[in-house]
Amino acid sequence: MKTNRAVRTPGGLSVRLDVRALTVVLLLLAAALAASVVLIGTGDFPIPAGDVLRTLAGDGDAGQEFIVNELRLPRVLVGLLVGASLGLGGALFQAVSRNPLGSPDILGLGQGATAGALVVIVLFSGSAELVTVGALVGGLATGIAIYLLAWKRGVHGYRLVLVGIGVSAIVTAVNGYLLTISDIVDAARAVVWMTGSLSGRDWDQVWPLLMLCAVLVPLVLANARELRMMEMGDEVSHALGVRVERVRALLMIAAVLLTATATAAAGPVSFVALTAPQLARRLTRSPGPNLLPSLCMGAALLVTADWVSQRVFGADQLPVGVVTGVLGGVYLLWLLVTERKAGRI
Template sequence: MAGAAGKVRVSRVRVVRLAGLSLRVRPREVAVTIALAVALAVLTGYALTVGKFPIPVPDVLGLLAGRPGPPGADYVFWTVRLPRVLTGLLVGAALGVSGAIVQSLARNALASPDVLGFSGGAATGALLQIVLLGGNALAVAFSSLAGALATAAVVYLISRRAGVSGLRLVLVGIGIAALLSALNRYLLITAELDDAFRAGVWLTGSLLNRTWDHVTIVTVAVAVLVPAATLFARRLGLLELGDETSIGLGVPVGPTRLALFAIAVGLAGAATAAAGPVAFVALAAPHVARRLLRTPGPSLLGAGLVGSVLLIGADLVGQKVFPVSELPVGVATGALGGCYLAVLMGRRWRGGSLR
């Protein structure tokens, strides 16, 4: 990722003196962060009003304030609409932060939880639950989370044998992801028709029919792991400089890398458990955040905000472009992300680097 960061023009730093204190701030970073937060608030508010049962803005505000709405609006808002929007917002944030951590740890602009096999492991866990054990949506979500954690443990342990490095982590992850992909296909083709259909729907990645259980899963992950990630933010930036430099600057590389790896896995696993495999958000959000904020290192807050904006925006596109049969958000992000990945690889190829 260092290579990618080097191609982004860094914003200027200004010293602000307030009540006898000197603070170093980046005006562009502050302004863009506020703009992203406003854009997210607007998209979230709009998403609460649209759908097959539109709810006007005054009624939405009334429902949030605890006042009764028009006939049917209470059920639609509290049982269908709000859980869907909150799940999308939190899943996008979790994927964005997870992607930023993974790219910095791997020092590779093309690394993401998808590439390292975390999403494939989550899919395997969900498929095993659906095909072999059955169970409700909550059981599938927890099995998905367990699959992601187990896959991450295997990837890390194999990579660690010869010393964890960015390239080794990516290569091992790609290999594990390929094996899991083959296993997932086998589970699909040998499953009963009803189970295969249910699994296929889950594998597309969707915010449809989300419940408060899904919201709870990703809320707990974001509330616990994102603050933990911010505590390691400075060390994460130093790790991008390489192990020797980080050690020279006093960073305990091994424990720091393991802690950040666990945080990234937890966020990606919880996001996949709540919404299914949503492609490319974790890959694209950190890139977009860096280019908008022009920070010298990873911006976890920026990546989280961009991830939420991308996911809520993609869900709205899926609802508006295909109003009769909604396009699953995973399909929308996959199409947009594929185009973004092609452009990114083309630019880096012309620049002579694919690091």
């Protein structure tokens, strides 16, 4: 069965269409939307899926409209946007580093955002809005530090990963110190945030994420061709006309912004950025960064994990970060075993 097809546009351009990848994207979108509808109907006041759809269309009663539109829909939208941002950010980091372990979880961006949030919580007892700002600043500062420390006539994959692991260890130690000097109330608040949760998310978290994705996702996808050529190596890419360092810096800035903003909105949700690109690649069986499939996979993974946490343990009893951490840890062990058997590590 042929998975690639050439399509000629009205302007005379020929575009290669990967039918399998497109099918995977559509199926993942359908799965994410279906899980979102089921998740909206899950809670202390269950609502059938049909009533959820009618309420979203504006035909529900007053009670259902309040529960769906004001309480549950923002949480689900934050989950979709955070999952999509982490999936796309993880795909970018793995493509730039050319390493399946090159994700924000391994590179320390989540720990950097956590450090920013802990500074606000522990040292200033800041509000939820200030914690979000602190996490965003911490994630961005960590990303810039990793890039600058990894720079040596360019940024290469393994150097980026190694520097990221080192920065992650340092920032993790700082986070531990901040927890030890905090009082019991701030420490409890910090630990809840560090777990990663969608509980209590509202429209204030939706709009910044939505605007960021509206800007960065088209920008990243517009550079997908250059990123795919860069996976062949810097010299080959440069010979093909790709401005390697400019494209790499642009995409890394986009990946850091996506990851830091997602972490600021929901806390450091573990392993979505690591697993989503790898699962997407295995489904599409396509080389290259698989940016759009990774985005859709991240969204589907996070809302499904949130549904599992609520269905099994009850609403808000188990943060979604615990579920993704367990599933991601199992996947990481499997990935390491597979890479070792293949002789790549």
